[in-house]
Amino acid sequence: MWYGKSTRRDFLKTVGAGALAVGAPVIAPRFTRRVSAQSGQITLRILQWQHFIPAYDDWFDNVFVPRWSEKYGVRVIVDHVGLADLPAIAAAEAARVAAGQDPGHDMIQHLSPPAALEPQVIDHADLIKETLAATHPARPGGMGNYIRLAHLSTYNPVTGKYFGFSDNFAPDPVHYRADLWREAANRLDTFDGVHAEGGPVTWHDILRAGRVLRQMGHPVGFGLSQELDSNMILRALMYSWGTAVQDENSNVILDRPPYREKTLDVLRFVKQLYEEAMFPGVFAWTAASNNEEYLAGRLSMAANAVSIARVTHQNALEALRRGENPETSPAVQFAVNTEITARAPAGPEAARGLEHVMGVYSIWDTGNTRVIDAAQQFLLDLVQSFDPDVAEAEGWGPGKFVASQGYDYPTFENAIPKAKRLAYLRNDPIYAPIAEATGDRPNKLENVEAAMDWALHVGWPGPANAAIDEVFNTFIIPVMFARVAQGIDRPEDALDEAAGQIRSIFNKWRRQGLVGGTS
Amino acid sequence: MVELVQRATATIATRGRNLLDRDRVLGPLLLSPAVVYILLLVGFPFLFAIYLSLTDATVGRPVGDFVGLDNFRQIIQTRSFRTALKNTFIFTFASQAIILVLANILSMALQRDFRGKGLVMFLILLPWVAPVSLTTIAWLWMFHSRFSLIDWFLNRLNLIEGNLFWLGRPDLAMIAIIIVHVWRMFPFATVILMAGHSALPKDVLESAMVDGAGFWRIFFQIRLPLLLPIMSVAVLFSTVFTFSDMTVVYVLTRGGPFDTTHVLSSAAYLRGIFGGNLSVGAATSLFLFPVLLIAAILILRIARRTEVT
Numbered sequence: 001m002w003y004g005k006s007t008r009r010d011f012l013k014t015v016g017a018g019a020l021a022v023g024a025p026v027i028a029p030r031f032t033r034r035v036s037a038q039s040g041q042i043t044l045r046i047l048q049w050q051h052f053i054p055a056y057d058d059w060f061d062n063v064f065v066p067r068w069s070e071k072y073g074v075r076v077i078v079d080h081v082g083l084a085d086l087p088a089i090a091a092a093e094a095a096r097v098a099a100g101q102d103p104g105h106d107m108i109q110h111l112s113p114p115a116a117l118e119p120q121v122i123d124h125a126d127l128i129k130e131t132l133a134a135t136h137p138a139r140p141g142g143m144g145n146y147i148r149l150a151h152l153s154t155y156n157p158v159t160g161k162y163f164g165f166s167d168n169f170a171p172d173p174v175h176y177r178a179d180l181w182r183e184a185a186n187r188l189d190t191f192d193g194v195h196a197e198g199g200p201v202t203w204h205d206i207l208r209a210g211r212v213l214r215q216m217g218h219p220v221g222f223g224l225s226q227e228l229d230s231n232m233i234l235r236a237l238m239y240s241w242g243t244a245v246q247d248e249n250s251n252v253i254l255d256r257p258p259y260r261e262k263t264l265d266v267l268r269f270v271k272q273l274y275e276e277a278m279f280p281g282v283f284a285w286t287a288a289s290n291n292e293e294y295l296a297g298r299l300s301m302a303a304n305a306v307s308i309a310r311v312t313h314q315n316a317l318e319a320l321r322r323g324e325n326p327e328t329s330p331a332v333q334f335a336v337n338t339e340i341t342a343r344a345p346a347g348p349e350a351a352r353g354l355e356h357v358m359g360v361y362s363i364w365d366t367g368n369t370r371v372i373d374a375a376q377q378f379l380l381d382l383v384q385s386f387d388p389d390v391a392e393a394e395g396w397g398p399g400k401f402v403a404s405q406g407y408d409y410p411t412f413e414n415a416i417p418k419a420k421r422l423a424y425l426r427n428d429p430i431y432a433p434i435a436e437a438t439g440d441r442p443n444k445l446e447n448v449e450a451a452m453d454w455a456l457h458v459g460w461p462g463p464a465n466a467a468i469d470e471v472f473n474t475f476i477i478p479v480m481f482a483r484v485a486q487g488i489d490r491p492e493d494a495l496d497e498a499a500g501q502i503r504s505i506f507n508k509w510r511r512q513g514l515v516g517g518t519s
Numbered sequence: 520m521v522e523l524v525q526r527a528t529a530t531i532a533t534r535g536r537n538l539l540d541r542d543r544v545l546g547p548l549l550l551s552p553a554v555v556y557i558l559l560l561v562g563f564p565f566l567f568a569i570y571l572s573l574t575d576a577t578v579g580r581p582v583g584d585f586v587g588l589d590n591f592r593q594i595i596q597t598r599s600f601r602t603a604l605k606n607t608f609i610f611t612f613a614s615q616a617i618i619l620v621l622a623n624i625l626s627m628a629l630q631r632d633f634r635g636k637g638l639v640m641f642l643i644l645l646p647w648v649a650p651v652s653l654t655t656i657a658w659l660w661m662f663h664s665r666f667s668l669i670d671w672f673l674n675r676l677n678l679i680e681g682n683l684f685w686l687g688r689p690d691l692a693m694i695a696i697i698i699v700h701v702w703r704m705f706p707f708a709t710v711i712l713m714a715g716h717s718a719l720p721k722d723v724l725e726s727a728m729v730d731g732a733g734f735w736r737i738f739f740q741i742r743l744p745l746l747l748p749i750m751s752v753a754v755l756f757s758t759v760f761t762f763s764d765m766t767v768v769y770v771l772t773r774g775g776p777f778d779t780t781h782v783l784s785s786a787a788y789l790r791g792i793f794g795g796n797l798s799v800g801a802a803t804s805l806f807l808f809p810v811l812l813i814a815a816i817l818i819l820r821i822a823r824r825t826e827v828t
């Protein structure tokens with residue numbers, strides 16, 4: 001591998017050399033096509049997950065990467081692994097970077113903020129600035145803001161360093177079966193405040209309807225297990241009850257007044273929700289389980305990225321292709337009856353939800369400036385590719401947003417402007433044939449757009465720091481909730497045990513100078 | 520000149536041969552690859568784990584500051600560690616007890632020749648030779664909260680209604696883990712015990728039968744005492760494998776439900792790698808060492824005794 005001392009500017013100069021000669025498209029960049037003779041000098045190795053929308057990986061691997069590679073003359077190798085394997089691989093690579101060895105990849109896309117790896121990654125501040133300043137003739141206007149959700153997920157206020165670059169987040173809406181919800185509403189005489197149409201608005205709606213739904217054989221399904229989805233939805237509940245793990249300044253608050261009572265209250269609520277509306281399987285779930293259980297027809301409700309809805313759409317499209325009658329086809333009707341809520345369900349304080357996954361790339365600080373520059377250029381262009389018009393102009397069509405079928409939401413607010421997002425969601429090309437065949441509305445997933453307002457990050461209201469990362473990855477919050485739900489611990493005991501562990505974790509990272517706060 | 524060179528070469532070769540004839544030289548020479556291997560792949564990581572456990576190293580900063588025994592003090596106070604420690608012993612001893620019974624039954628049954636014995640042997644050995652992660656994934660589906668084959672079977676027999684949620688209840692999750700450990704380890708014990716059974720002196724067994732001893736008397740008073748040394752080897756090896764294994768727990772339950780099925784190795788992995796807290800992970804894993812050391816000493820003693828007798 002080449003380890004040179006040249007600067008990013010050198011890289012850009014080099015790659016720009018052949019642009020005019022080969023008739024590069026109109027993209028603005030200072031980065032243009034690299035002469036082919038120089039091809040193969042740089043290899044960029046990327047590790048990322050197997051996307052829950054397989055079509056995204058098809059586009060990424062077979063369109064964006066090869067065309068970007070051709071444009072810049074940089075060889076790109078992409079390895080995909082399951083999301084659960086990312087932290088272990090990242091840890092191993094960080095150790096190699098610390099030892100001055102080749103990490104194996106040059107950058108990794110994490111699905112939660114990798115704050116603990118901060119000492120071994122570059123500061124991504126310049127890249128974020130450059131991305132904010134990026135323009136393109138096919139997308140009038142700038143990139144807009146690097147949204148707060150992304151900023152707090154990638155910036156360490158203690159060190160002043162951006163330890164990651166978030167290109168996207170996935171909203172985590174509640175999916176529900178509209179047919180079952182309607183039936184439950186009609187069965188329930190005392191369904192006061194709960195509307196048969198539009199799905200749940202508050203967590204108490206979910207509890208009230210959930211009792212009936214479980215009697216109908218379709219419990220609600222929110223994980224209480226050591227996995228991603230449980231980690232997310234249980235934090236959403238905490239936030240909606242007005243409590244959190246830490247405050248804005250990284251002080252641990254979940255067991256401190258006035259938050260202690262709120263935490264105890266939400267623990268009691270989840271216990272009640274489990275006992276009256278859920279089932280024991282939720283304690284054993286993996287990250288795929290709520291998808292499986294929902295799609296198998298058991299669940300009436302689950303919180304997840306739009307991948308659940310998209311699978312129902314794919315199944316319905318296959319049924320239509322097989323010639324099934326849309327009015328009677330179970331697969332088609334399942335898709336028609338799968339809805340997402342307009343907003344995150346509200347708790348006593350607010351309607352707060354989370355991102356489902358936070359796409360954060362981090363580039364290893366190997367000292368190999370040419371590769372680091374190539375990695376930064378790659379990420380800048382990946383964000384540019386969000387916009388379908390930019391993507392088409394550059395030969396990267398249909399672009400990141402469309403390829404992910406609306407799963408990847410931009411963290412640079414106008415990477416794909418709101419109007420274009422809505423245009424896609426209102427005439428959703430995936431759902432359109434189903435809508436046409438059934439007379440259903442085509443904007444099935446338009447509600448997901450509201451996530452730009454309600455989605456919060458792990459660590460809210462403070463930054464996603466290294467302590468939050470460890471608390472998240474060791475599942476302390478799901479364990480706390482699960483022990484109470486199962487009746488093994490009193491809420492007070494579970495809270496004290498969890499708070500003790502969390503405080504110990506925060507203190508350790510504070511001693512290392514990576515986390516703020518004092519208590 | 521040429522003759523001189525040939526003579527010198529011959530002298531060196533003779534000296535070399537003489538040198539290799541000496542036990543003092545040949546022994547260490549033959550052992551040295553194994554010693555180097557152990558030092559590099561066992562000794563160094565072990566010493567590094569001790570170093571990490573005494574520091575505040577993290578995945579982002581693998582060279583930490585010295586903190587003494589703080590990590591050990593901290594983990595002993597956590598409930599999840601105490602549960603993991605207890606589970607490590609429960610899983611190991613419960614599965615060994617079952618393995619011992621099953622392996623004895625099977626090894627005795629396989630003493631007789633029958634048609635298809637080779638195929639049966641192959642099938643029995645399959646769990647032992649197949650990659651543990653793959654086979655555990657198959658078990659994951661067997662215990663799935665909705666699609667469990669075991670539940671389907673029990674439903675068909677009208678023994679249960681619906682699902683048992685094997686991995687969602689602490690007691691059932693622990694049973695599930697023990698089942699998988701037994702399933703994958705008992706072929707190994709069976710093979711060892713088969714060798715033991717076939718090596719038993721026939722005249723002793725025949726004399727006992729002639730004297731009117733029944734099956735159980737022969738088994739408990741003759742077979743078992745004679746098999747004890749080789750059975751100990753099987754048990755100890757199996758204990759070491761089970762005690763230090765994390766794959767079954769990691770794939771099947773990831774320590775859940777709510778940290779009730781963690782063992783030391785899976786807890787160490789969760790804290791050290793997933794949590795990024797290398798030092799605490801290393802300290803957790805070091806609690807395996809005393810037990811494994813005792814097991815290793817016992818294995819060596821038994822091996823030596825078996826060798827002498």
